[in-house]
Amino acid sequence: QARLSPDCDCSPTEPVVQALQQRRMARAGLWHIACWLLIGRGYADGLGLQHGDSVYLTTPRRNHRITADQKGAVHAFWDHRGTWQRFTLERVSGAGEVRSGDTVLFRAWTGHRLSVQNQTVHAMWNNTGSWEQFKIEAKGASPGAPVMPYATIFLKAHTGARVDADAPGSDGVVQARYDHKGSWQELIIEAPRCPGLTAENLASRLTVTRVTLPVRFSWNCEFGRQPWTCRHGFYAASPDSGLHAYLYTDTDGLAQLLLLDGEDAINQTKVLGSGKAVGLQFEPGAGHLVAAVSLGTSAASLNDNPPTLTKLKVPSLDTVWTAQAGRHASVHTSWATPDNADGLAVSDDRYLWHSAGSCTEGCPGSVGETLTVLDGATGQGIAGEGYALPGVRSAKQMAGYSRRSGVFVTASASASDPAALRFKGYSDGKPLDGQPSFESWSWGGVRQGVSRGAIKADPESTGFASVWSHGAVDGAPDKLFFSKLKVSADGVSWSVAPRAVFPDSNKTQIGGNAVPLGHGRWLVAYTETDHDAMMDENYLWSSWERWDIPDEVRTQGSRMAILDWAGGVVGAPVNISALGAHFPVEISHLVERPGGISWAFTERHGSWYMKVAHLRCDRATE
16 A cells, blocks of 8 residues: 555555555554553543643533632632633643543643632642642543543542532532532533634644545445435544544445544454445444444335444444334335435434434325434333424434533424424433524425534533525525524523524535534534535435536535634635545535544545545644
8 A cells, every 4th residue: 555656546456455454453453452451441642631731620510610810719600711711731740641540730820720728719829739739530431541621520639528619509619528529529621622723724734644445435326216325425533532433335335334543544344234324423432333324225125124223342343232223103214314414413322313204104205304212222212202203394404412411402404384494402312492493495395495414512512513504595506504502401592593604605605514623613614616506406305416516516615614603704714625635515524533623535436545634633722
């Protein structure tokens, strides 16, 4: 492989590919197994918080942050994220990675450090003695495991008591009273992953790695009466480990799963059977991977065989269980699901599959929406959870999960009356109040205006951000939209109402995806073209091949932009196609990885290679 030209897409012989993969898998596999045994959670050195990082200490219950004022008083009355809430994390032992059990200090903006005097916590002195020292303990982590950004932690003072900052009855009072490790003592240590990334330095931080595939990639699939494609592939990563994964359909019609290490070398491979890749996610704890494969090859078999979810151990890829994503008596699962929909969302105990299909009861010939919820431990459907909604004509689906709030959010673009993109929240299997919606349009109940989108959890709050593209009924170009959702005791609602990202542009934007950068900023990826690529008669179709999108748009139209907390563009959009890092319209998998942000793509049918694009991030604000 090292002797091949970087631009070559040659087809090496099978023995050459096998030899390459065996060497890379042996090297990578031993490295990861060693990390797993030494650390216990799959984390590799250098991925956790570091001495000198800027952090915020946040209370999970009310999302308030510990604040040090100019007089040294410390409280958690506000949800602000400003200078007064920012602390510099310092290891007493000096430079290096912060691990669970380390003794640390927290230096405020005043230069003074958090101190515990009797039961009171203040920041009046710049001392580094025992009163300023805390034992940091990551919840659920083994001693010595790296403390990861956004981990839940406990801070044990010199007195043996742990800090509490949001106890009922003393909301916002920061104290160190008890040696308990309960909900009162839990804090989230926020450390923005990518605060220094800007539109100006993005190009200098971008690298692209080519990965040899075990079997060639296929773009050509025929599933049922629609000419679905397989050209997207599915890509996922664990933000707290070095592992990432790619699921694609090969030229033999098999679903191939690759597990890659932090150096983009293949660690393990597994064939998940004949079928089309339709979803891929890591569990939040990074110990398991969930892959979704559609096994049908005709309209009838798609109805009879909804997608199969497979839970796999990481890093071995041993199968834990395999289960169908659910059958619904009134709606066939997944028949009308877009071929790159982000319909799979995963927590540590629930797997949610958001889909659509043709009606079998009450609305023959129409389309309904479905939600299937599986028990993460067993793969069995959870009684009383999920639903089937015949006749709503769901044409596009999205789903996301917030580990911080424990909430799932789904969205469905419906062509029923009234046509809209509707968001719904779920917690512990129960629907939340509030269904914020974005008004769309419908022609005769068979077409609607949302072309695609994605939902991402906001690690700096309990809420979510969402991006989607929408074309006006009058044939105007599709526009990229951005919104933010908040989750509270009152349910789900807008925190930032939907807004066009480029309202004055006369170009078409088809989007896309988003990922948080920190300090309220978001990176969005989308495809841009000079003409109306989404023709009116095709808005309902889930197949990309029925859209008027020429190949040059797929290879030249990839863009990225940085947005502020309200969705305003910061700096100029960046043409990443010109940098050799395409974000094709068929894929939507922009993911967080340790030290940066990545996406994966292939450039042609029959390719022996995939490419992983990576944006390097520094946690220090530049």
